[in-house]
Amino acid sequence: MKPMRRSRLKVVLISALVVGLVATGTVVALRFIKPHDTPASNQSSQNPAPTVNQTALLCTEKLSDDVLLGQKLMIAVYSAQLNNEQPLIAQYQLGGVILMDETDESAIASLSAGMAIKPTIATDQEGGTVQRFTSEGRLPGAQDVASSMTASQAYSLYLTDSKYLRDLGLTTNFAPVVDVISRTPQALPGRMYSASPNSVSSYAGQYILAQKDAGLHPVIKHFPGLGSATGNTDDGPATTDPLSALKTRDLLPYQALSSLDPDVMISNAIVPELTDGQPAVWSPDAVKLLRSYGYENAVVYSDSLTAKAIPGTLQDAALKAWQAGVDVAMIVQTKDQTPEVASYVSQIITQAKTALENNTLERSSVVESVARILARKAIDPCTIGDR
Structure with missing residues (x-):
């Protein structure tokens, strides 16, 4: 059934203070201050990343190769084909799915049915041209948010939608998206906040804070930055400015956040200067x-x-990403490709x-x-058993 609409939350005051600026205005450090923090928001925003201890590593090591590799894969799920994909997710103990369109609560719950290790349930909810769930209304794109809203208004907007998800x-x-605009035409029109690293970081x-306060985990993208890219990698190969240039601009939000x-x-x-002529995902x-x-x-x-910037077979692409140190290889097949x-x-x-x-x-x-993936899911590998 279709989820019930919810009223928008009251505006929550929030402010962002950028500190430690050098004369050029680049970010050295960034602090986010919320004047009326609740205990819940304090906890979600300030807890360090989950670490992996030796016991967890030893227990993870006991998992079968099939389970280990399944945890390192994520596939796309379309609501109309969800019933066909759920058995596949369970069979291979896939680590996650990315929902590509509006999906109701009961259908989402079914994706975890019968799974010893619950999958990550993700989506792309940037706002603007990339928004999979729209029943709560449209979110403006990043560039529109930065040009028309204060930080506190943006937080309130994002918190409401994140709670809904x-x-x-x-x-x-x-x-x-934390890419910094530096090229015209933009590779990702409307999806980047600003040409200012400070504004992007803010x-x-x-x-990020709104999602964490809602209990949702954020994934920032696209490291090390697509603001200078010659095109959208979904459509074909693209090249960015050299690493030396990215360090003065595109990498600053990653340091700040x-x-x-x-x-x-x-x-x-x-x-x-970084990837030796290969896509960053293989570097x-x-x-x-x-x-x-x-x-x-x-x-x-x-x-x-599956992006057109990635040559060769999917099995080669995933293996190269894992060999490079990427944790999760994401396969976003089209609806037409889902039977495959x-x-x-x-x-x-x-392979x-x-x-x-x-x-x-x-x-x-x-x-x-x-072990990192399971720690993020708050799953103790010692409770999974031999599989």
């Missing part, structure tokens, strides 16, 4: 750079490996198991990755 049963949102910080404990999506763009150096900015315990997601998704998953896992056997994919790195 959480009440439906979602756990994760691939938002906000408004993105409000969205790491203390708020979001997870991160890594892009499919080529980054000169160990890109993943290491991200981790060095305070994201040691964050779950790192690929952008969709079982074959995609089978081929990915089969990855071969890579584990010949040590071209290190099992220890897979175990550490899955």
Whole structure:
């Protein structure tokens, strides 16, 4: 059935203070101050990222290769095809799904039915041109938010929508976009807040806080930044400015926002001086750079490996992403491709198991990755048992 509409929450006052600015106005540190914090919001906004202890690693190590690899995969789910996809999710113990259109609460709950390890239930709810759930009304796109709203207004707007998603049963949102506009035409029109790293950090910080206060986990994107990209990687290969330029602009929001404990999506763009001519999602150096900015315990997601910027087969694409250190490989198939998704998953896992056997994919790195994923889900691997 269709979810009931909810009245908008009362405006919650919030302010963002950017501190430690150098003469050029770049962000050195960012603090978010909410004058009327509740205990719940204090807890969600200030808790550090979940860490993985030795006991959790030992218990994760006991999981079968099939379960480990399944946890490192996420597929798209369309409401009209959900009943056909649920058995696949359970069969392979997939780590997550991304909902591509409006889905009701009971259908969302069915995605976890019979699963020993509950999947991450995610969506793309940026606002503007990328909004999967619209029954509560349309969210403005990031650029419109930054040009027409105060930080407190943005927080209130995002909090209401995030609570709605959480009440439906979602756990994760691939938002906000923290790319910094630096090229015209934009690769992602309307989806980026600003050309100012300070402004991006401020408004993105409000969205992160709102989601965490609602009980939803945010995933910021697209590391290390698509603001200078020559195009949208969904449509074909794209290249950004060199890393030396990104460090003065695009990477500043990642530095500013790491203390708020979001997870991160890594892009499919080529980054000169960093990725050696390959998409960032396949670059160990890109993943290491991200981790060095305070994201040691964050779950790192690929952008969709079905994007036209990614050459070759899906099984090769997923394996290369895992070899680079990406935690979760995301397969966003079209509706028309959904009948083939079982074959995609089978081929990915089969090839990855071969890579584990010949040590071209290190099992220890897979175990550490899955332990991070389970920690984010607040699942104790020692309670799962041998599977």
